[in-house]
Amino acid sequence: MQDPNPNQSEVSLHAIDYWQVLKNRYGVILLTFLLVFLTAAVITQVMPEKYESKALVEVRPINYSNVSSRVREVSGPQMTRQFFNTQFEVIVANENLSRAIELIALDNKWSKSQAETLLQLRSIIDTRQRRGTDLIEISVRYKNKAEAKIIAQAVVDAYEAGREAREKEQRVSTINSLDKQLQSRKDRVQELRSNLMNIADRVGVVYIEDERGGSNIRGQANLIDLAQTQLYEVEREKEELSFQITQLLSLEDEQLIKFVSDLPDTGMKGVYDEYMSSKRSLESLKASGLGAKHPEVRMLERNISELKKDLESRTSGVRELLQHRLTLIEGRVNKMKSVVDSQGQDERIRAREVQEFNNARREYKSALEFRNELELKVENEKASLMVPPNTITIHERPVEGMSPVSPNVVLNLGLGAVVGLIFGVGIAFFLEFLDTSVKSLEDVERYLNVPVLAVVPKDVGVLHKQGGMSPDAEAYRILRTNIEFNRKNPEDNSITVVSGGAGEGKSTTMVNLAYICAQGGYTTLMIDADLRRPRLHTFFDINNSVGLTNYLTTDLLLEDVILQTPIDNLYFMPSGVLPADAAGILNSRRMSELILDVKQRFDLVLVDSPPILGVSDASVLASEVDLTMIVVQHRKLPRQMLMRVKQAVENVGGQVIGVVLNNVDVRSDSQYQYYTSYYTYYAPTTGEEVLPDGGTVKKPAASASRPAAQAPASNDEDLY
Known part of the structure; x- marks a missing residue:
C-alpha cells in the first residue's frame, strides 16, 4: 500500500521529536562521545609538552630613494593592509630562517640537514599582528624552553639584520645613482660654460665668474641688456597704472572710495576706516531708538559728511596723480623706445647676439644650480649611511616560558567533548534519517491505512x-x-x-x-x-x-x-x-x-x-x-x-x-x-x-493450579 499522499512532504520534527530522537539514540550518542573524548584525551596525553618564547617588535617600511630631473623623491611601501602580511612571510622565508640557523648553528644542534632544519623551524614559528597595534609578535614553540628562547632570539636577530642589510643596500644604491647623475651634470655644466665663453668672446662681453658661482658682465652688451630690462620694467609699470585708472573710471561713490583707499601710498586707509566706523556707530544709534534730531545722531551725520567729502577730494586727487604719472611713464617709454630704435640695424644684430649670450648664461646658471643641489644631496646620503637604520624596534626580547603552552589539556578535552557530542548527535539524527522502520502510531496509520x-x-x-x-x-x-x-x-x-x-x-x-x-x-x-x-x-x-x-x-x-x-x-x-x-x-x-x-x-x-x-x-x-x-x-x-x-x-x-x-x-x-x-x-x-x-x-480456579510463574520472557524470544 502506497502512501496516500505521495506528494506531501514529511511532517517537520518539533522540539519534542528531536528530544525523542536523542533519547532513542542515546547509546550511539554516548558511544560516539566517549570515543571522540577518549581519542582527544589519548592524543593530548601522547603530545609532547611545548614551551613558548616570543618577541615583540615594531616594524616600519624602508624608504626607497629615486632622483628625478630636479629633486629627489622618496617612495616605497607604506603601512598598508598588505604590509604586515608581507612581513609575516619575510620572517618565515628561507632566507631569514637560514640566517637564523647560521647564527646559532641549529642544524648541528638538531643533527639534521639544512632543508630538514628549515622545515622543522618553520613549523614551530608563528607570526601575528597584535590586535589594535602596529606591533608584530614572533613566537616559537619548542619542547625545550631554553632552546625556544634561543631560537626566537635568533629569528628576531636574523630579521633585524636582514632589514638593516636591505636598507643599507638601498642607501648605497641611492648614493651610486646620485654619483652617476652628479658626474653627468658636471660634464653638462662644463660643456655649457665653454659654450658661454665662446659666445661672450664673439659678442665682446667680458664674463667674470667668482668661486661661489656669482658673475660679473662688462661691455656694451651689458648696457644694451640693461636698457632692454629698464624698458620692460617701465612698460609693466605703465600697464599697472592703466589698469588702476580704468578701475577708477568704472567705479563710483562708495566702491571708488574703497578701491582708492586700498591703493598703496595714498594715505587714505586711516580716513576710510574712520568713515566706516562712524557709519556703523550711526546705524547702532538708530537701531537703539534715537531719532534723527538727537544730538549724537546729528553730530555723527556731520562727521560722516565731512569724512566723505575729504575722501572724495582725496580720491579726485589720487586720480589726477595717477593720470599724471601715467603721462610721465608713457613719455619715458617713448623715449626709451626711441633710444633703442636709434641704434639702427647694427644694434639690433648686436642685441640678438646679446640675447643669445643671455640665454646661454641662464642655461649655464640653471645647470650649475642643479649640480650644486646634487652635490649637497650626495653628501647628505653619505652622511646618512653612517647613521644606524631605524626601521625595526624590539620592544620585548624573548624569555623562557615558565609553563608549557601545549598541549592545552582543558582546551583539547573541551573540544573533544564538544566535537564528540556534535558528532554523536549528528550520527544519531543521520541514523534516524536512514531508519525507515515504524516509529509511531502515526506511521502505521499513515502507511498501512489500518x-x-x-x-x-x-x-x-x-x-x-x-x-x-x-x-x-x-x-x-x-x-x-x-x-x-x-x-x-x-x-x-x-x-x-x-x-x-x-x-x-x-x-x-x-x-x-x-x-x-x-x-x-x-x-x-x-x-x-x-x-x-x-x-x-x-x-x-x-x-x-x-x-x-x-x-x-x-x-x-x-x-x-x-x-x-x-x-x-x-x-x-x-x-x-x-x-x-x-x-x-x-x-x-x-x-x-x-x-x-x-x-x-x-x-x-x-x-x-x-x-x-x-x-x-x-x-x-x-x-x-x-x-x-x-x-x-x-x-x-x-x-x-x-x-x-x-x-x-x-x-x-x-x-x-x-x-x-x-x-x-x-x-x-x-x-x-x-x-x-x-x-x-x-x-x-x-x-x-x-x-x-x-x-x-471471578478468576478461574484452574489458575491456582497452574505451574509456578516463571521469569518474564522478552517478546523477542519468539522465533516466528
Missing part, C-alpha cells in the same frame, strides 16, 4: 505464567476490546496472527490475547498453524506429537486434536507432526472445513502462522480465516516491508483488522508513556476480571 489495536510495552512476558495480575495485561485487554469493536461482522471470529519477519513477538502476542479473552469469558481456541517451526505448545508444556497436521491428513475427530489448557475457556490445537508440504496441507478443503467447524464451536479462534514474507503458509491462512491481525515490532522492519505484509494479505482476499505495535520501549518513547501510563492505574487489584460490557467475573 488502526493500531494496541501498544504492547517492551519485556512483556507470558501472562498466564505471571498470575494474571501484571499491569502489562491491560495492553491485551485494550487489544481484545479494539478487536471486538473493529469487527464489522460479529460472526467474524476467526483471526490469524501474522508478522513480516521472525522475532516480532507474534506467538507471545497471540498466547496473551487468548489468555485475556478466556479470562473475559470467551471460549477461545488457539491453533498452531505454524507448520515450519511451531512454538505454541512450549507455552503450556503440551506434547506436540498429535495436532493439526494429523487431523488434516487422517480421519481423526476434532475432539482428538483439541486439548483443554489449565485455563478455563482456553483450548489449544497443537501443530502435530511437521509435514513436507506445509502450504499444500493448509490449502485444502479439510482445512476450510476445520475453520468453519471451530467457528461454530468457539467464540474466538486464533490461528498462529509463520512470517508472511518468508513462506506462503501465512497467505493461505489469511485467505481461510475471517480477519488477519498484523504484529509489528517497534523500530524493526522498514515501512516498505510492512506495506508488503498488508499487500500480501489483501492479495489473497484477506481482511486486515489492525496492527499490534509490539515491544515498544515506553521508557524512551515519551509518546507511548502517555498511551501506556494507565495500564497500572486501571489494572484489576482483586481477583475479578473486567469484561468488555463492564461486568466482572
Whole structure:
C-alpha cells in the first residue's frame, strides 16, 4: 500500500521529536562521545609538552630613494593592509630562517640537514599582528624552553639584520645613482660654460665668474641688456597704472572710495576706516531708538559728511596723480623706445647676439644650480649611511616560558567533548534519517491505512505464567476490546496472527490475547498453524506429537486434536507432526472445513502462522480465516516491508483488522508513556476480571493450579 499522499512532504520534527530522537539514540550518542573524548584525551596525553618564547617588535617600511630631473623623491611601501602580511612571510622565508640557523648553528644542534632544519623551524614559528597595534609578535614553540628562547632570539636577530642589510643596500644604491647623475651634470655644466665663453668672446662681453658661482658682465652688451630690462620694467609699470585708472573710471561713490583707499601710498586707509566706523556707530544709534534730531545722531551725520567729502577730494586727487604719472611713464617709454630704435640695424644684430649670450648664461646658471643641489644631496646620503637604520624596534626580547603552552589539556578535552557530542548527535539524527522502520502510531496509520489495536510495552512476558495480575495485561485487554469493536461482522471470529519477519513477538502476542479473552469469558481456541517451526505448545508444556497436521491428513475427530489448557475457556490445537508440504496441507478443503467447524464451536479462534514474507503458509491462512491481525515490532522492519505484509494479505482476499505495535520501549518513547501510563492505574487489584460490557467475573480456579510463574520472557524470544 502506497502512501496516500505521495506528494506531501514529511511532517517537520518539533522540539519534542528531536528530544525523542536523542533519547532513542542515546547509546550511539554516548558511544560516539566517549570515543571522540577518549581519542582527544589519548592524543593530548601522547603530545609532547611545548614551551613558548616570543618577541615583540615594531616594524616600519624602508624608504626607497629615486632622483628625478630636479629633486629627489622618496617612495616605497607604506603601512598598508598588505604590509604586515608581507612581513609575516619575510620572517618565515628561507632566507631569514637560514640566517637564523647560521647564527646559532641549529642544524648541528638538531643533527639534521639544512632543508630538514628549515622545515622543522618553520613549523614551530608563528607570526601575528597584535590586535589594535602596529606591533608584530614572533613566537616559537619548542619542547625545550631554553632552546625556544634561543631560537626566537635568533629569528628576531636574523630579521633585524636582514632589514638593516636591505636598507643599507638601498642607501648605497641611492648614493651610486646620485654619483652617476652628479658626474653627468658636471660634464653638462662644463660643456655649457665653454659654450658661454665662446659666445661672450664673439659678442665682446667680458664674463667674470667668482668661486661661489656669482658673475660679473662688462661691455656694451651689458648696457644694451640693461636698457632692454629698464624698458620692460617701465612698460609693466605703465600697464599697472592703466589698469588702476580704468578701475577708477568704472567705479563710483562708495566702491571708488574703497578701491582708492586700498591703493598703496595714498594715505587714505586711516580716513576710510574712520568713515566706516562712524557709519556703523550711526546705524547702532538708530537701531537703539534715537531719532534723527538727537544730538549724537546729528553730530555723527556731520562727521560722516565731512569724512566723505575729504575722501572724495582725496580720491579726485589720487586720480589726477595717477593720470599724471601715467603721462610721465608713457613719455619715458617713448623715449626709451626711441633710444633703442636709434641704434639702427647694427644694434639690433648686436642685441640678438646679446640675447643669445643671455640665454646661454641662464642655461649655464640653471645647470650649475642643479649640480650644486646634487652635490649637497650626495653628501647628505653619505652622511646618512653612517647613521644606524631605524626601521625595526624590539620592544620585548624573548624569555623562557615558565609553563608549557601545549598541549592545552582543558582546551583539547573541551573540544573533544564538544566535537564528540556534535558528532554523536549528528550520527544519531543521520541514523534516524536512514531508519525507515515504524516509529509511531502515526506511521502505521499513515502507511498501512489500518488502526493500531494496541501498544504492547517492551519485556512483556507470558501472562498466564505471571498470575494474571501484571499491569502489562491491560495492553491485551485494550487489544481484545479494539478487536471486538473493529469487527464489522460479529460472526467474524476467526483471526490469524501474522508478522513480516521472525522475532516480532507474534506467538507471545497471540498466547496473551487468548489468555485475556478466556479470562473475559470467551471460549477461545488457539491453533498452531505454524507448520515450519511451531512454538505454541512450549507455552503450556503440551506434547506436540498429535495436532493439526494429523487431523488434516487422517480421519481423526476434532475432539482428538483439541486439548483443554489449565485455563478455563482456553483450548489449544497443537501443530502435530511437521509435514513436507506445509502450504499444500493448509490449502485444502479439510482445512476450510476445520475453520468453519471451530467457528461454530468457539467464540474466538486464533490461528498462529509463520512470517508472511518468508513462506506462503501465512497467505493461505489469511485467505481461510475471517480477519488477519498484523504484529509489528517497534523500530524493526522498514515501512516498505510492512506495506508488503498488508499487500500480501489483501492479495489473497484477506481482511486486515489492525496492527499490534509490539515491544515498544515506553521508557524512551515519551509518546507511548502517555498511551501506556494507565495500564497500572486501571489494572484489576482483586481477583475479578473486567469484561468488555463492564461486568466482572471471578478468576478461574484452574489458575491456582497452574505451574509456578516463571521469569518474564522478552517478546523477542519468539522465533516466528
